[in-house]
Amino acid sequence: MNLEEQQTTAQRAVLVGLNCSAHSAQEYNATDATLAELRSLAETAGAEVVGIVTQNRVTPDPKTLVGEGKAQEIGEFVKNTQAQLVIFDNELTPSQIKNLEAAVGVQVIDRSMLILDIFALHATSREGKLQVEMAQLKYTLPRLMGRGTELSRLGGGIGTRGPGESKLEQDRRHIKTRVSLLRAQLEENRKNRAQQRKSRDVSGMPKIAVIGYTNAGKSTLLNALTGAGVLVEDKLFATLDPTTRKLKLANNYEALLTDTVGFIRNLPHHLIEAFSSTLDEVRFADLLLHVVDVSNPDLYDQMEVSQKLIEQLGAAHVPVIVVFNKADLAAPQEIPNMRDSIAVSAATGAGLDELLERIYRKLSEREREIQVLIPYDQGALLEGIFREGKVSAQEHRENGTYIKLRADEALAGRLQDFRID
Numbered sequence: 240m241n242l243e244e245q246q247t248t249a250q251r252a253v254l255v256g257l258n259c260s261a262h263s264a265q266e267y268n269a270t271d272a273t274l275a276e277l278r279s280l281a282e283t284a285g286a287e288v289v290g291i292v293t294q295n296r297v298t299p300d301p302k303t304l305v306g307e308g309k310a311q312e313i314g315e316f317v318k319n320t321q322a323q324l325v326i327f328d329n330e331l332t333p334s335q336i337k338n339l340e341a342a343v344g345v346q347v348i349d350r351s352m353l354i355l356d357i358f359a360l361h362a363t364s365r366e367g368k369l370q371v372e373m374a375q376l377k378y379t380l381p382r383l384m385g386r387g388t389e390l391s392r393l394g395g396g397i398g399t400r401g402p403g404e405s406k407l408e409q410d411r412r413h414i415k416t417r418v419s420l421l422r423a424q425l426e427e428n429r430k431n432r433a434q435q436r437k438s439r440d441v442s443g444m445p446k447i448a449v450i451g452y453t454n455a456g457k458s459t460l461l462n463a464l465t466g467a468g469v470l471v472e473d474k475l476f477a478t479l480d481p482t483t484r485k486l487k488l489a490n491n492y493e494a495l496l497t498d499t500v501g502f503i504r505n506l507p508h509h510l511i512e513a514f515s516s517t518l519d520e521v522r523f524a525d526l527l528l529h530v531v532d533v534s535n536p537d538l539y540d541q542m543e544v545s546q547k548l549i550e551q552l553g554a555a556h557v558p559v560i561v562v563f564n565k566a567d568l569a570a571p572q573e574i575p576n577m578r579d580s581i582a583v584s585a586a587t588g589a590g591l592d593e594l595l596e597r598i599y600r601k602l603s604e605r606e607r608e609i610q611v612l613i614p615y616d617q618g619a620l621l622e623g624i625f626r627e628g629k630v631s632a633q634e635h636r637e638n639g640t641y642i643k644l645r646a647d648e649a650l651a652g653r654l655q656d657f658r659i660d
């Protein structure tokens with residue numbers, strides 16, 4: 240049975256956001272935008288949001304995050320609305336969860352647990368499931384530990400679902416063994432991916448990764464450009480497993496386009512760690528298409544979040560084209576004018592031809608290191624090599640001149656027959 244079908248009626252949920260003026264850390268600053276996002280996340284997980292409670296406080300309360308009085312107020316609200324679940328926008332410690340559950344009388348989870356829950360619902364591949372389980376064992380489990388029988392009473396609700404679910408009632412020793420096993424399997428996966436990448440590299444096709452905030456339209460763009468048929472949904476984190484398709488460009492030039500898992504603010508770091516093998520697709524790409532939902536009022540913050548994650552993933556060196564998607568929903572003056580950016584609509588197809596051209600141009604500018612041996616009777620080639628390439632080594636050999644250089648696509652193409660790398 241599908242996990243999503245297990246929950247026949249929506250769980251009624253109250254959302255809570257704390258805004259601490261004295262805190263610079265983003266996770267302590269719930270805003271209208273983060274709460275709107277929390278609502279989408281909750282609805283994607285199958286909850287019905289019955290109310291939102293907020294508090295402004297100078298610093299978080301170590302015991303209950305919000306103040307004691309506020310916690311009681313939430314409890315009242317839960318009773319009046321017959322809510323079954325309280326979801327905090329801010330990160331909670333295991334002891335805060337325990338104290339809050341005692342105060343409000345129903346299950347309490349935080350934003351990261353909710354995100355992991357959605358990941359658990361949407362993971363389909365074996366690798367995806369292993370990655371989610373690893374993150375759940377590391378993040379969710381410590382927050383659910385020690386509740387013993389209480390857990391079975393709460394059983395199966397949002398925040399406790401997924402491949403890690405059956406492990407929740409096992410003891411720490413078993414969990415440790417499971418974590419080591421998962422780590423070994425994920426390492427194996429990483430090696431396989433590296434191997435796959437290597438064989439793709441041999442094909443010489445450049446690799447493009449489609450990245451960006453969740454729900455920006457990455458899968459829709461992949462489908463529109465390649466006819467891939469990837470699932471598209473107005474839900475957060477519809478895509479967890481990367482899909483790669485061939486992209487045909489001008490002059491019979493081809494590239495590999497990969498759709499990736501979406502980004503979101505305050506992404507649990509255990510999740511980034513667990514997904515590192517799929518996120519390697521980003522680091523080793525030759526070009527990133529950073530897809531932005533230009534119709535979202537939160538677009539600048541979303542772009543910043545994606546930018547930071549690109550850096551965190553070690554992909555800051557990869558060239559980027561910013562794709563302002565959903566242009567059909569935005570007024571032209573709302574679309575930012577930036578270097579290396581383009582407005583498109585993956586839904587209507589507007590702007591896609593120009594995007595393909597830009598991709599082609601950007602990839603042709605791409606430089607890579609090659610090694611050539613130029614026979615002495617082909618000396619005329621040397622002039623072009625020294626004019627257009629960046630030569631780092633040169634040596635006269637018996638059957639020609641050996642040269643190591645960085646060359647763009649055009650030069651590398653001209654030298655194809657003389658390559659020895």
Ligand SMILES: Nc1nc2c(ncn2[C@@H]2O[C@H](COP(=O)(O)OP(=O)(O)OP(=O)(O)O)[C@@H](O)[C@H]2O)c(=O)[nH]1
Nearest residue numbers: 453454455456457458459472476477478501585586
């Ligand atoms: N109006 C409009 N809607 C779009 C456009 N592109 C995508 N959408 C819609 O936006 C929603 C999200 O699209 P997806 O392609 O699933 O987004 P994604 O970035 O892959 O999302 P995740 O995989 O969940 O991170 C869907 O409802 C799409 O139909 C567009 O250009 N215009």
Ligand SMILES: [Mg+2]
Nearest residue numbers: 457458477478
């Ligand atoms: Mg997607």
